[in-house]
Amino acid sequence: MPTNQKWKYSLFITGIIILAFNLRPAITSVGPIIGIIRDELLLDNWNVGLITSLPLLAFAFISPIAPRIANKTGNEKALLYGLIILLSGILIRSLATLLFLYIGTTLVGVGIAIINVILPSLIKGSFPTKIGLMTGLYTTSMSIFAAFGSGFSVPLTVDYGLGWNITLASWGIITVIGIIIWLVAMRNSPAEHEVKLFEPSGKRLLRSGIAWQVTFFMGLQSFLFYVTISWLAEILTAKGYDVTTAGWFVAYMQLISLPATFLTPIIAGKLKDQKVVVYVFGACAIIGYSGLHFNPSIALITLLITLIGFALGASISLALALLGLRTENARQAAELSGMAQSFGYLLASIGPIFIGFMFDLTGNWNSAITFILLVSLIMVAFGVGASRNKYVL
Known part of the structure; x- marks a missing residue:
């Protein structure tokens, strides 16, 4: 050259x-x-x-x-x-x-x-x-x-x-x-x-069950990511950590997610379906968020945030990979991407507001963490559905 x-x-x-x-x-x-x-x-x-x-x-x-x-x-x-x-x-x-x-x-x-x-x-x-x-x-x-x-x-x-x-x-x-x-x-x-x-025009996809499962999976994993980005530091501060340490934990969560973000699409593309991937990062999310109910030591909180980071990194990259894996050509992929991102981000936008509202109502983070766990379970359910070896149309 x-x-x-x-x-x-x-x-x-x-x-x-x-x-x-x-x-x-x-x-x-x-x-x-x-x-x-x-x-x-x-x-x-x-x-x-x-x-x-x-x-x-x-x-x-x-x-x-x-x-x-x-x-x-x-x-x-x-x-x-x-x-x-x-x-x-x-x-x-x-x-x-x-x-x-x-x-x-x-x-x-x-x-x-x-x-x-x-x-x-x-x-x-x-x-x-x-x-x-x-x-x-x-x-x-x-x-x-x-x-x-x-x-x-x-x-x-x-x-x-x-x-x-x-x-x-x-x-x-x-x-x-x-x-x-x-x-x-x-x-x-x-x-x-x-x-x-x-x-993209998602009109043809509105009658596709797989398309809706991909869309809700995209939305719910985004819900979890932006709720965590918004409120994890506040949750950690309430557990006794200073604001600087809490902020660096949020940064650590994103850095530790990089290997999962990079490897998940590669692994997903080699599998007939991606259910096992969903089960693995779903378990990480449930264990990680469950631990926030307690007052863990700095070693344990590091492990919990590592699991959360792995789950968030793997879920976003799988959601993006599914846009290609569940479609037969570039136009379908564009249409599914438009549908998943429009409806998905609309769903995700509710998260930070609603979690903040829950804290205003209860005065503590336990109810909010329980709700985050519920969303994690629902995300896994939609992720399993979206991971079936089928095309949207």
Whole structure:
């Protein structure tokens, strides 16, 4: 490959990695400092739960629209618009009033949703023979910075005295860098032609039992992930851990999930059906969340959070893998993806609000943890159904 061509590829890959860096910290940085935001703005727990739910609502409504945007503007420009919308949301919510917090958080969700939907198509068009490698690269990059978002929130807010709003705004630095690099990288795309995105319509799938099982599995595993990201630090604080330690536990949970996230689709693709995978990570979730009822030692809480991280990492990657495994062609996969992400994220958006509301009603976390366990069991049931060796149509 000529040196000039290698340079173009390297620059474009760097741009994709920077895009991936921006996909989660603006959301995961909220959970560890959610109590600080609540106390400063004098909110109830269900109000602060809405902060995590708003991006999910944006995911649900924007995911079906994003392909239409990309098909009109081109994938590269649509990704740039996603970054700009994300940056505007990060800056608006840093104004530290409840209204701007909600508006900015919604825009954060809109920007991330656009990038989420379009990035796989960009990879398909630019690296058609290295889709697996590039997908693994960007998902791992995304997960690492998601963990950083959780881990650094409390130190920046408390130890360095930045305040919650400046801490959340600080993640805009990565977005600014992303915009600058992407402006250069998008002019060096190695794609010979723009890959058009299917504009999904789930109407045919509404009568498919398998499609609904995949959809509810997607929604329930997302429910568990975003509830855990939002409230695990608060639960650990109630168990006696300081806020910094609790925040790093949330980061650890995401980092420890990486091997499961990477390996689960590989294992799932080699199996006739994926029921055994669901049973294994389902057991991890039930054991992990059950242990939060008690006051475990730091060694035991590390084990419990390891199990939870394994379950969450495996479940999200299996949910994404099922979009291909349960369909016969790319158009069906796009339609199932549109249905699963729209309905699924709509279901997931209820989680952080409802768990916060349960704490407001009861004054303790035991009822909320019991409900999380119930959701875990229902997720396993839908996961087993979705793992049957059948196509949606």
